[in-house]
Structures are given as structure tokens and as C-alpha cells.
Amino acid sequence: QVQLVESGGGLVQAGGSLRLSCVVSGRTFSRYPMGWFRQAPGKEREFVAGLIWSTGNTYYADSVKGRFTISRDNAKNTVYLQMNSLKPEDTAVYYCAADTLYRMTSVSDSARYNYWGQGTQVTVSS
16 A cells, blocks of 8 residues: 655745645555646646656646656655746645556556545645
8 A cells, every 4th residue: 555645735925936745655665657636626637747766757737847846855755846936827736646557658647646645735826
């Protein structure tokens, strides 16, 4: 069993920054592909960023490219999402997700991920 626990959400003004953390625990930690997704009220969950541990490759939704950065700390079993230049439209619940089955599908495909965190709320005021 794998547990994902997000933290770091909150209320911030437009133009501000937040850093989300996702601690991965449970069975022996491996280099799972990881993703960040978000869901705003009344909208479907959407891909934000993804990271392939084995290669270090990162992927971003067009809406966050250049503003958000996904990174990892292997020693802390943690994945981060640094969010800069935040906009009101970034307001959502943010979820991290792990693909422990190494499915060979797009990192932006939510169906790829079999473990999800509980989510952390990010609210950006205008």
C-alpha cells in the first residue's frame, strides 16, 4: 500500500507563490511516475504536471508552463510543485498521484495513476 499526503495549499493573492509537497510512504519506495492534477468547482480533474523518476523528465500543462515546476527529493520521498505567478484561475484542489504499475500511457492521463492523495486546497484571490 502506498500513501500520498499533500500539504502546502492555502490562500494567496494573484501573482504570489506557493509550494505544494507530496510525501510518498508505504511499501518500499520506488521511482514511480508521479503527477499533479487539480480540480476546480464544477470542472473535471485536469493534469498540471508530471515527472518520470527514472529519467528526470518533466511535463506540464500549457496553462502552467513557465510558472509551475515539479521536482523531487529522493531522500525525503517527496515530490514538490512550485507555483509562481499564481492566477485566480489556478484556484482548485490539487492532488498528487502515483503510478506504481508503470503503465505506459501519457503522464497527463489520470487513469494512469492508481494512488491518489487527499488533495490540498489552493485559492488565489484577485
